[in-house]
Amino acid sequence: MKLGWIEVAALVAASVVSAKDDLAYSPPFYPSPWADGQGEWAEVYKRAVDIVSQMTLTEKVNLTTGTGWQLERCVGQTGSVPRLNIPSLCLQDSPLGIRFSDYNSAFPAGVNVAATWDKTLAYLRGQAMGEEFSDKGIDVQLGPAAGPLGAHPDGGRNWEGFSPDPALTGVLFAETIKGIQDAGVIATAKHYIMNEQEHFRQQPEAAGYGFNVSDSLSSNVDDKTIHELYLWPFADAVRAGVGAVMCSYNQINNSYGCENSETLNKLLKAELGFQGFVMSDWTAHHSGVGAALAGLDMSMPGDVTFDSGTSFWGANLTVGVLNGTIPQWRVDDMAVRIMAAYYKVGRDTKYTPPNFSSWTRDEYGFAHNHVSEGAYERVNEFVDVQRDHADLIRRIGAQSTVLLKNKGALPLSRKEKLVALLGEDAGSNSWGANGCDDRGCDNGTLAMAWGSGTANFPYLVTPEQAIQNEVLQGRGNVFAVTDSWALDKIAAAARQASVSLVFVNSDSGEGFLSVDGNEGDRNNITLWKNGDNVVKTAANNCNNTVVIIHSVGPVLINEWYDHPNVTGILWAGLPGQESGNSIADVLYGRVNPGAKSPFTWGKTRESYGSPLVKDANNGNGAPQSDFTQGVFIDYRHFDKFNETPIYEFGYGLSYTTFELSDLHVQPLNASQYTPTSGMTKAAKNFGEIGDASEYVYPEGLERIHEFIYPWINSTDLKASSDDSNYGWEDSEYIPEGATDGSAQPRLPASGGAGGNPGLYEDLFRVSVKVKNTGNVAGDEVPQLYVSLGGPNEPKVVLRKFERIHLAPSQEVVWTTTLTRRDLANWDVSAQDWAVTPYPKTIYVGNSSRKLPLQVSLPKAQQVKKNMASSDKSPSTTIPRLYQPPTTALLVYPITLILGSLFSVLSPTAQGTRDPPSDHPTPLAPSIAADVNLPQHPVNYFARKDNVFNVYFVKIGWLWVTAAFASLLFSQLPYTTSSSQQPRRVGQALARYSLATLVWYLTTQWFFGPAIIDRSFVISGGKCEQVVPLAEEGSASLHTLLTATACKAAGGAWRGGHDVSGHVFMLVLATAMLAFETIGAWRGAPDIDQGSKKSEDADRELSGPRKWSVWFVGAVTGLGWWMLLMTAIWFHTWFEKLTGLLIALSAVYAIYILPRRVIPWRDVVGIPGV
Secondary structure (H helix, E strand, O other): OEEOHHHHHHHHHHHHHHHOOOOEOOOOOOOOOOOOOOHHHHHHHHHHHHHHOOOOHHHHHHHHEEOOOOOOOOOEEEOOEHHHOEOOOEEEOOOOOOOOOOOOOOOOOHHHHHHHOOHHHHHHHHHHHHHHHHHOOOOEEOOOEOOOOOOOOOOOOHHHOOOOOHHHHHHHHHHHHHHHHHOOOEEEEEEEOOOOOOOOOOHHHHHHOOOOOOOOOEEEOOHHHHHHHHOHHHHHHHHOOOOEEEEOOOEEOOOEOOOOHHHHHHHHHHHOOOOOEEEEOOOOOOOOHHHHHHOOOEEOOOOOOOOOOOOOOOHHHHHHHHOOOOOHHHHHHHHHHHHHHHHHOOHHHHOOOOOOOOOOOOOEEEEEHHHOEEEEEEOOOOOOOOOOHHHHHHHHHHHOOEEEEEOOOOOOOOOOOEEEEEOHHHOOOOOOOOOOHHHOOOOOOOOOOEOOOOOOOOOOOOHHHHHHHHHHHOOOEEEEEOOOOOHHHHHHHHHHOOEEEEEEEEOOEOOOOOEOOEOOOOOOOOOOOOHHHHHHHHHHHOOOEEEEEEEOOOOOOOOOOOOOOEEEEEEOOOOOOOHHHHHHHHHOOOOOOOOOOOOOEOOOOHHHOOOOOOOOOEOEOOOEEEOOOOOOOOHHHHHHOOOOOOEOOOOOEOOOOEEEEEEEEEEOOOOOOOOOOOEOOOOOOOOOOOOHHHHEOOOOOOOOOOOOOOOEOOOOHHHHHOOOOOOEEHHHOOOOOOOOOOOOEOOOOOOOOOOOHHHHOEEEEEEEEEEEOOOOOEEEOOEEEEEOOOOOOOOOEEEEEOOEEEOOOOEEEEEEEEEHHHHOEEEOOOOEEEOOOOOOEEEEEOEOOEOOEEEEOOHHHHHOOOOOOOOOOOOOOOOEOOOOOHHHHHHHHHHHHHHHHHHHHOHHHHHHOOOOOOOOOOOOOOOOOOOOOOOOOOOHHHOOOOHHHHHHHOOHHHHHHHHHHHHHHHHOOOOOOOOOHHHHHHHHHHHHHHHHHHHHHHHOOOOOOOHHHHHHHHOOOEEEEOOOOOHHHHHHHOOOOOHHHHHHOOEEEEOOOOOOHHHHHHHHHHHHHHHHHHHHHHOHHHHHOOOOOOOOHHHOOOHHHHHHHHHHHHHHHHHHHHHHHHHHHOOOHHHHHHHHHHHHHHHHHHHHHHHOOHHHHHHHOOOOO
16 A cells, blocks of 8 residues: 655654654544444434445545635535535535625624523524525535634634533534534534634744744643543534534644544544544645544545645545555545435435525626636525524524623613713724625624624624614714724713713634734733723713623723723623614613623633743744643633632623522432443445546546546556655554554443433432512523532532523522533543542532532432542643653662762771772772672672572573563553554563563673673683682683683683673663553553543552562562662672663663654554553
8 A cells, every 4th residue: 555745744744743752742543433323323324325335436535525715606615426416515604604695694603602591592593594504505504613612711713612611612502503403504513622722723824924833733631621621512512413523723732633533533433423524624634644544524625725726635535545545444434424414414305506606796707716717607696595583683692791780770761861872892894894804803893703703794783873773762862982092082972971881892813814913812801992991081971881892702891890980881792783783672671681701701811821822832843832721711710729700700690680599409310330342343335446447537527727626647546646755655654553444442431422321311400499589570590510529620610501581579490400421520541431439519509609509419329320430530631642751760870879888988888898909999899709799798788699699680580571571461561452452562572572682692692702791801801710720720711701601610700890790680670670660550541542640540550460560569679679789789880880871771772762763662662652
């Protein structure tokens, strides 16, 4: 099997990055799991298999590869299979409406949906968007988003998602997906995963801003954090049946998101059981073979870079299958996943061709816009798809408005004589609502942020328009000053007003646009357009000042929020086209605000932690963003560090009041949790591949310039690849097991949509009374939080909530349940969820810091019938390539130095020897008649016949061999992955063989005398007579070349440099066993599976493994003791030093050098990795 240059370059780059000592590392996980049609996917999976079985290779490839940027009507479009009546699939932005279209709606952003805390509204919004996408002929909506989650409050695209809380995001994410797909459109869960900032998200984009970096930013995250925070909403999406997932631009632990086998193959497909297809973000595809084997299923928009006309896939994917580099089952699985999603939403029954063009608003244009080729035809049919969605948009806008402060100012009565509307955010954009491309400006009122996650406004009702209508109906007057820098005019209007309504904002967006110097991410979280000064000027001149904030997320309001004349504060977010009407509904009391803040309002940016990476911090390499905050983001961070927010997460006022009471918890009869085990089915090929001649360009095909086709130029695959490196052997670059289509072990946390089905079993039923104690109807959101109890866990985490509408004095009982997942932590050792034995407490209230009701769960119920428990909270260390403790090797020179000093300073040591005249210095003990044995030993360990010397040191390598064998047979060796064990055993045996060879050559034989004996003779040493012999016998002694032969003949080894064989052997033996033991102790479940165990979990040993480690520890410990005895009683300091250096050189070559030399690492491996 052969590779092409694009694939080789990408795979080599990946291996180089993974070898760097100081960078986070994403362990490989192969092969890519194949869909099996589990659960609700069973029927559509069968249909998909049936249709794919009828396809040729190029027809399958055509489904997987976009046709190229701006070459069809949609932002992304696949090839088609006309022979089987399968159309080209249209993929279109965005998460809040149709981008680049007309007669469509502009919905509120995801962050507004989060502020509603309303599952029904999330579903209805998704359904309405799905209807519009379907009516426009769009098959795949590129939304919703749960990445970014919101680790950084100033992250540029947080508003596209929902909330930094994974539970709140997960529920609303799933409901949105259900709504979209119930309307017959495939939803796309994006951006997967750890896509938390815009700076450095793409290397070309960073270069455009003046940064010289080689690769995209790497988000470095540990296994516990990614499971408990960032993966959580995607599990909910998979459980909701999402059809597509979009992988992200960034790297995760220094592996690109669209070729990261850990996140795609392991987490998404193997663990969460995702049955749909993975598409790349636009040009986030970085390799051909590498991405295919790592789990990517669709390349978008198809070309390598925008309008390049080249592709990693297309014809290259065809070549990869034909030459055997990519197995047929992998491409078959791609096609099956795409078709299964297509059938699952019923797209085959609702299909309509795209009736609009993304690239022009003109009615007529070329079919292939970018190259002005193809038919000149009607490309825009101006189909109005808005239906009555404006009502829903207005409703969501009002019900997502959070009332943060109210000193009796609201609701307004329409009796106000003069209303001042102050601030640019109250008015319109002088260029028009769509006057800035992709909304890339902050002119006028902010109802939508910027980037690809936007839509064209059909109209935009500004606050000025809507409120003026209200005031005029009450026969009042309106003064509007919408220049935020005209502070004198603002002051004058405020002084006359009965109420001043001040509108301020803060914007952000996608990194390809810079607005007012903000390159996607916000430069700070202060108000824009002089907002703070506008508020303070109004408040200083009007004692009834109400502030309305349109922002993408939290802003700093500490300069004025407690000003006595600021009588009201509302956050309205990004409410979409009905912005003005929505805020007017709340201000004038037609809608009683019931929204809750989906994020925390801090006093400073620093109070949030989690700083953005805005400067290249890795030289010219990929910038590194270490998520060392772990799970402590937003309110969890504030709680951990005792930061007092201005307004906490979940906070929101109403025009009425509520009371929560009578919290009850009932244990349920749950079955025992069972980790998933067993094997998957083997991968299947669907249809035959045939000969390369079947896949050349069809005769007579009129090619479109830069269009991505699946066909090859000729049957000569090398020529078709146009690759000078074609023919490199794949065995050098293809990851181990990547092409293995045999049955694979199931992961413990897998087994169903979203993970192990046992995670979603209810353990407790919780009920609480909610009563409206006020005089007007309103909505309350009871919020249930859990304290998981561990020493390094958040104080509380949100788990359940419900928005409830109550009439005055009405009382209802809200009932919910807690699942295993709600009470569990991720156990990095077991690679599964575990309910720890720490005390669990349930809290219920109406914000994260107002939790008046609490109940402790009975401990027995926490553990019994739940799942295996973990005694310690798992570590939050970022997964890195295991670092051998090289500094620990200092123990050897320190031991020798201490021993030598003792031999000089101790009277006992001094009295043990009788130095001859040729060795006058204390640091040079005498070379006695018996090979450096002290002449007058008064200490037992100074005697050569001491039992440890005779039965341990003299046969030391036998003890080393026995100790190593115990590790080898009890650990296999240091991995639980059956597919990895043969290779790991071979590498362990290679390390042992090398160490044994070094020992043998140094002390026993080196093509004659051993290295130690040769060095003695070369330095002038010889065998001399000790007892009287005949003259001819004495002469013959001089010809002996080994210490052993000399002693046997009755001679003494004198005159040369005698390298300490004891020091050499003891250092080599103990260091070797220490490295092997650490590798076995750490184990491979954590490294091979891409996680880090907790320090305590590393040491949970049992059975043969326990006795093996104890035995090796005993051998190692005794070896160190005898090394110390050698340092005290035997040899000169220089002889001991040379023995030490030889041993450490061998240790370096066998255990340290593989860290830096990849080919060598492939031979000998690294223990435990």
